[in-house]
Amino acid sequence: MAEPVEAVVGSSEVLAALGRCYDPCCREKAISVVDMGLIESIRVEAGRVDIDMILTSGWCPFAAHLLTMMEDEVGALDGVEDVAVKVVWSTAWTPDRLSDDARKKLSLPMEQLIPLREARLAREHSNVEALER
Numbered sequence: 001m002a003e004p005v006e007a008v009v010g011s012s013e014v015l016a017a018l019g020r021c022y023d024p025c026c027r028e029k030a031i032s033v034v035d036m037g038l039i040e041s042i043r044v045e046a047g048r049v050d051i052d053m054i055l056t057s058g059w060c061p062f063a064a065h066l067l068t069m070m071e072d073e074v075g076a077l078d079g080v081e082d083v084a085v086k087v088v089w090s091t092a093w094t095p096d097r098l099s100d101d102a103r104k105k106l107s108l109p110m111e112q113l114i115p116l117r118e119a120r121l122a123r124e125h126s127n128v129e130a131l132e133r
Contacts, residue, residue, distance in 0.1 A: 009079040011042045014049055017073040024062055029105045033066065037097025040088055047081035049074050052088045063087065 018039060019032045026036065033039060033053065040052040051070060055063055071083045098106070108116075 009044060009047075009049070009077050011044055013077055014042050014044060014051070014074055015039070017077055018051070018070060020073050021066065021069045023056075023060075023066060026102075031102045031105055033070065035099040035102035037093065037099065037102075038066075040091055047079060049080055049083045051083070051085045053085060054088060054091050054093045056093045058089075 015034060019034045021033045022031065023033065023036065026032075036056065038053045038055065040054050041050075042052075043050040051074070053066075053070070060066075067085045067087070070085045074080060075083045095103075
């Protein structure tokens with residue numbers, strides 16, 4: 001009888017699992033932590049997965065939720081015995097980290113932006129006039 005072969009997980013499987021993790025603010029647009037550019041590094045060694053991630057803001061109210069979700073998704077992979085997700089602060093998040101798909105989902109067409117800009121400018125103008133009175 002052959003001995004069971006231990007499942008070996010690689011960074012591509014971990015990345016796919018992380019692709020199922022969403023910040024609550026981005027879930028409805030299906031933008032994962034991977035698409036947001038939050039994953040800084042993944043290290044896989046003998047059943048242990050270490051993930052370094054960055055946050056879009058140090059004030060992110062969902063950070064604990066995200067870490068737990070990521071640990072659960074990656075921990076469910078065959079061959080994963082331990083998962084550690086750590087927030088690192090050595091890299092600042094910028095919109096440049098967004099995937100092309102995320103950037104498209106978060107962009108508004110110019111015809112939708114112009115009325116918003118005009119409304120903001122009108123509000124600012126009326127606020128200035130009110131202060132001058």
